[in-house]
Amino acid sequence: MTEMMPKERIQRFFNREPVDVMPCFSGMGMVTVQAIEQMGIRFAEVHTSAEHMAHSAITTAELFGFDAVVIPYDMCTVPEALGRGVSLYHDSEEILYPTVPSKWATLDEVEIPTDYLGKGRMPVVDEALRIVKSKGDGKFAVGGWVLGPFTMAGQLIELDVLLKGTRRQKEKVENFLSQMTDLVIKVARHYQNLGVDYMNIREMGSGTDIISPRVWKMFVQENLQKIFSALKSPKILHICGSTDMIIEMMNECGADALSVDQKNNVAETRKKLGDEVLLLGNFDPYGTLVQMDASEVEQVIKTCIDAGVDAVWPGCDIWPDAKKENVETYVRTVRGYGKRPSPAVGRV
Amino acid sequence: MGKEELRNELLKALSDAVVDMDEDKTGELAQKVLDEGLNAYDAVMNGLAAGMEIVGDLYDKHEYFVPELLLCADALYAGLDILKPHIKPEDIGESAKGQVVIGTVQGDVHDIGKNIIKMMFEVAGFTVHDLGRDVPLEKFVEEQMRTDSDIVALSAMMTTTMMGMKKVVQMIKEKNPDVAIMLGGAPVTKDVSELFGADGYADSAGNAVQEAIKMISRLREMQK
The missing domain is CATH 1.10.1240.10 (Methionine synthase domain)
Incomplete structure (x- = not known):
């Protein structure tokens, strides 16, 4: 059989149909400075221009041979559209992702407007998705993501209010999270309507480094179940940080695939969940692609595959300042070592 | 009784x-x-x-x-x-004069760990100069020099903002090698702390409590 096109490879992958080789992609940010430099722009400029966002995504995929492009880039587009502002760090020499400057101080202040899909940089992201669909579609799969309700809540109100509220203001927190759930569904469906090929829900602020498995069950699980039942496939649940204690509950949320980071013991997870579950992960993108010597990368990627992932995903956004050689080794190792079947996906 | x-x-x-x-x-x-x-x-x-x-x-x-x-x-x-x-100042002894500059580095708006550390320094009788969160890197250096603080405590919740700490450590150590620097946050490991030239680190809010206590004790030993 001839080599598959990236989009077909990913579609088949999520259907758990045999593929020619392990796909190399992510559900989080994948843009690199090599692409930004090739375009002759600064990282800070990429967040306000649909053209820059789309072109840097496509250029990155072309440079390294990724199977997908992923939009949006930052976690502030929705908070900004809800009126919480955005810090873009235009003047900084560092590579800094935008942040939310003014969160709601209390749960009583929360007021969600109805027309947020057209506010702030939301139209920029929409336009970037349209561009990648028209220019890269077919060649690359297009991935989209939205923060999960608990994480989105933490972007909108002060985190200590949210966390303490899980014990002291249960009803108010539940109501707020319910609003967040509706919001996440609305945004994720919007991106699905714009044609993303897979949707990743990043509930990254809910690992057990932060909340207990009990609180996760009470405040996170049900909302995620509601979200995944409202979305089309393929849909992925990603949680970074400590997930060993909640991985079985994550698997009950209705996602087609689970993504975890380097803190998860994937070999154990595979034993717990069985070979049918699509597992994605789990290398430390910063440590592996920025800090390590390129010669060490191959082993990191092989370790992920040996532990039982179906595709080697970074545990978070690929840090834009990743070393070219390291990213190349990542892709090369996935293609070479990923020729054999993974637990949930066979090979043609 | x-x-x-x-x-x-x-x-x-x-x-x-x-x-x-x-x-x-x-x-x-x-x-x-x-x-x-x-x-x-x-x-x-x-x-x-x-x-x-x-x-x-x-x-x-x-x-x-x-x-x-x-x-x-x-x-x-x-x-x-x-x-x-x-x-009473005499109860605290020399460390009553202790001062610490604390903040979360630019690009990072997470401040829970920072606030826990701040509390432990307050408990130990330190004067705490809290720069808040999303703090431009030069601000740490300026505030340390302005206050002549003994400790600078930097926090970053995200790997991606952690690199900013390295610069701050260098800038402060160049100006005043005696300042003790403490790094905190989920991505900070012992290796990172040593690589950046810091004197202490804490990778979680719980661990920060212990680390702050250790650092305060070390400082007291030095002052004796």
Whole structure:
């Protein structure tokens, strides 16, 4: 059989149909400075221009041979559209992702407007998705993501209010999270309507480094179940940080695939969940692609595959300042070592 | 009840109230310490801070998580607010002169870990200059020089903002090699801390409690 096109490879992958080789992609940010430099722009400029966002995504995929492009880039587009502002760090020499400057101080202040899909940089992201669909579609799969309700809540109100509220203001927190759930569904469906090929829900602020498995069950699980039942496939649940204690509950949320980071013991997870579950992960993108010597990368990627992932995903956004050689080794190792079947996906 | 017996009982009760996240109780007990004429600093260090140390252990053992840590911190503050005005400089000794600059580096708006560390320094009698969150890197250097602080504590929750710390460590050490620098945050490891040239690190809010206590003790040793 001839080599598959990236989009077909990913579609088949999520259907758990045999593929020619392990796909190399992510559900989080994948843009690199090599692409930004090739375009002759600064990282800070990429967040306000649909053209820059789309072109840097496509250029990155072309440079390294990724199977997908992923939009949006930052976690502030929705908070900004809800009126919480955005810090873009235009003047900084560092590579800094935008942040939310003014969160709601209390749960009583929360007021969600109805027309947020057209506010702030939301139209920029929409336009970037349209561009990648028209220019890269077919060649690359297009991935989209939205923060999960608990994480989105933490972007909108002060985190200590949210966390303490899980014990002291249960009803108010539940109501707020319910609003967040509706919001996440609305945004994720919007991106699905714009044609993303897979949707990743990043509930990254809910690992057990932060909340207990009990609180996760009470405040996170049900909302995620509601979200995944409202979305089309393929849909992925990603949680970074400590997930060993909640991985079985994550698997009950209705996602087609689970993504975890380097803190998860994937070999154990595979034993717990069985070979049918699509597992994605789990290398430390910063440590592996920025800090390590390129010669060490191959082993990191092989370790992920040996532990039982179906595709080697970074545990978070690929840090834009990743070393070219390291990213190349990542892709090369996935293609070479990923020729054999993974637990949930066979090979043609 | 003898005075020593009363002291022990109140210290234990203060510690328990912190662990139990009971703000009202720590407030009441702190007032009782004052009413009974007991030493306020002793109550802070061996009651409230001792409780917080247990909380740090519970966090490391996955019995407590961040919400519990925050509520325990609130309980500690309820006691500290009452006791602090009654602490005598001679009780604290040399470290009463201790000053710390603290903040979360630019690009990072997470400040829970930073606030826990800040609390531990306040407990130990330090004057804390809190720069808040999303702080431009030069600001740490300026504030250290302005205040002549002994410690600079930098926090970053995200790997991606952690690199900013390296620059701050270099800038401060160039100007004043004697300043102790403490790094904190989820992505910070022992290797990163050593690579960046820092003097201490904490990778979790629970661990930060212990690390702050260790750093304060080390500083006291140096001042002797």
